[in-house]
Amino acid sequence: MRACSIIGNRAIRAGLASCLMLLGCLVTRAASAADCPGHPDAIGTSRTLVVDPREHPRIGTMQYPETLPLADHEVVLTFDDGPLPRNSNKVLQILADQCVKATFFLIGEQARANPEGVRKLVAAGHTIGTHSEHHPLSFEKMPIDKVKEEVDQGIASVSAALSDPSVIAPFFRIPGLLRAPDVEDYLASKGIQTWSADFLADDWRRISSARVADLAIKRLEAKHKGILLLHDIQARTVAALPTILQEMKARGYRIVQVVPATPERPATPTEPEQWQLHPTSETVPIARWPKVPGFVFAETGMLAAPALSDFDVPDGRLLLTAEPFDRVRRAGQHVPWPRQTTLSPQNAAVTLPVPAASLFKIPEKTRAMLQPFPVVARRADQTQSIAQQTKPEAKPHAAIAGARALPKRAAAKPRTRVAHGVHQAKPHRS
Numbered sequence: 093m094r095a096c097s098i099i100g101n102r103a104i105r106a107g108l109a110s111c112l113m114l115l116g117c118l119v120t121r122a123a124s125a126a127d128c129p130g131h132p133d134a135i136g137t138s139r140t141l142v143v144d145p146r147e148h149p150r151i152g153t154m155q156y157p158e159t160l161p162l163a164d165h166e167v168v169l170t171f172d173d174g175p176l177p178r179n180s181n182k183v184l185q186i187l188a189d190q191c192v193k194a195t196f197f198l199i200g201e202q203a204r205a206n207p208e209g210v211r212k213l214v215a216a217g218h219t220i221g222t223h224s225e226h227h228p229l230s231f232e233k234m235p236i237d238k239v240k241e242e243v244d245q246g247i248a249s250v251s252a253a254l255s256d257p258s259v260i261a262p263f264f265r266i267p268g269l270l271r272a273p274d275v276e277d278y279l280a281s282k283g284i285q286t287w288s289a290d291f292l293a294d295d296w297r298r299i300s301s302a303r304v305a306d307l308a309i310k311r312l313e314a315k316h317k318g319i320l321l322l323h324d325i326q327a328r329t330v331a332a333l334p335t336i337l338q339e340m341k342a343r344g345y346r347i348v349q350v351v352p353a354t355p356e357r358p359a360t361p362t363e364p365e366q367w368q369l370h371p372t373s374e375t376v377p378i379a380r381w382p383k384v385p386g387f388v389f390a391e392t393g394m395l396a397a398p399a400l401s402d403f404d405v406p407d408g409r410l411l412l413t414a415e416p417f418d419r420v421r422r423a424g425q426h427v428p429w430p431r432q433t434t435l436s437p438q439n440a441a442v443t444l445p446v447p448a449a450s451l452f453k454i455p456e457k458t459r460a461m462l463q464p465f466p467v468v469a470r471r472a473d474q475t476q477s478i479a480q481q482t483k484p485e486a487k488p489h490a491a492i493a494g495a496r497a498l499p500k501r502a503a504a505k506p507r508t509r510v511a512h513g514v515h516q517a518k519p520h521r522s
């Protein structure tokens with residue numbers, strides 16, 4: 093009897109939370125159109141999601157069982173490695189024109205070099221997280237004292253640019269996504285939320301801006317919602333961003349801003365299952381799962397060699413580490429993550445949770461080949477083109493604008509996938 097009562101209450105609470113979320117969406121969506129004067133076609137920001145980092149210390153399904161509690165067709169935009177005035181300011185203008193609020197993960201030394209850039213982000217109302225002091229691509233093997241130094245100094249450097257450092261969110265993205273339990277534990281001990289991502293657009297690679305936009309939309313369409321990781325320091329991202337936002341709006345996606353909970357601003361009510369990208373249930377057939385993450389690996393398996401950015405920040409590549417399943421098992425929790433479901437052998441190869449680190453062990457060029465700004469408003473036929481690309485996973489090269497930019501050497505060289513991505517990449521700066 094008591095169990096029934098608990099279940100009943102939980103169902104009611106879940107229903108209530110969903111209703112509140114829907115109501116909030118409707119109200120804020122109506123407001124967002126009115127709040128973007130002069131830009132009637134802006135996608136706007138549909139709502140603000142308040143999260144408590146202590147309740148959900150690690151998010152992003154590329155590496156963790158949980159992600160942000162987004163509704164279907166909701167997207168959170170994140171930008172790493174800034175501020176770099178040359179390109180970050182352009183990203184800021186594009187976001188302003190679209191009335192979009194995003195989360196920026198700033199590098200400490202960048203903030204010290206461009207404190208005005210940090211202040212511009214805050215003035216524009218974006219969420220500010222941090223991304224270490226020097227962006228070392230070795231967090232997964234760094235002594236914990238060095239990790240602490242990188243994290244703390246990064247926050248201090250961003251704080252130094254601001255008159256009110258309390259506006260900095262306790263959000264941290266590990267450089268290269270090179271996660272390690274000690275790093276995550278340290279961040280959690282400070283009440284800082286570790287942000288991975290739900291999908292990438294490979295904008296740090298030497299690909300065209302059109303390709304970046306295509307990847308962003310294709311991967312979003314595969315998951316229907318989630319956290320997109322971009323880099324505001326990249327010229328190709330500047331060029332791709334208007335197209336990405338236009339496509340998102342055309343396809344009915346909505347932008348959500350995420351802010352941390354404070355004593356005056358309580359967390360948005362959610363249920364535990366909302367923190368899973370697609371929780372399994374009686375109404376969600378498990379058979380759909382193998383298709384969902386496959387695009388990440390189908391795509392990375394044929395991508396060109398990673399390119400250095402056009403800037404000296406050492407984020408010319410993005411490295412990934414293994415899923416923290418060990419942590420979940422250690423805690424004795426049952427996390428019904430879809431990727432733990434049994435897959436057929438032919439699907440298993442493309443549904444691994446993280447790209448093998450060896451994919452990134454490619455000699456890098458010192459300069460990215462940047463396309464001129466080919467941003468044009470997408471016509472209906474282009475939209476259809478992307479939709480067609482999204483369907484078959486088998487021929488990702490076909491009809492992709494950026495494919496011609498692939499170096500022949502890289503295009504011809506087959507990639508080796510390493511099961512479960514447990515091999516750590518050897519960071520390679522140039």
Ligand SMILES: [Zn+2]
Nearest residue numbers: 172173267407
């Ligand atoms: Zn980075």
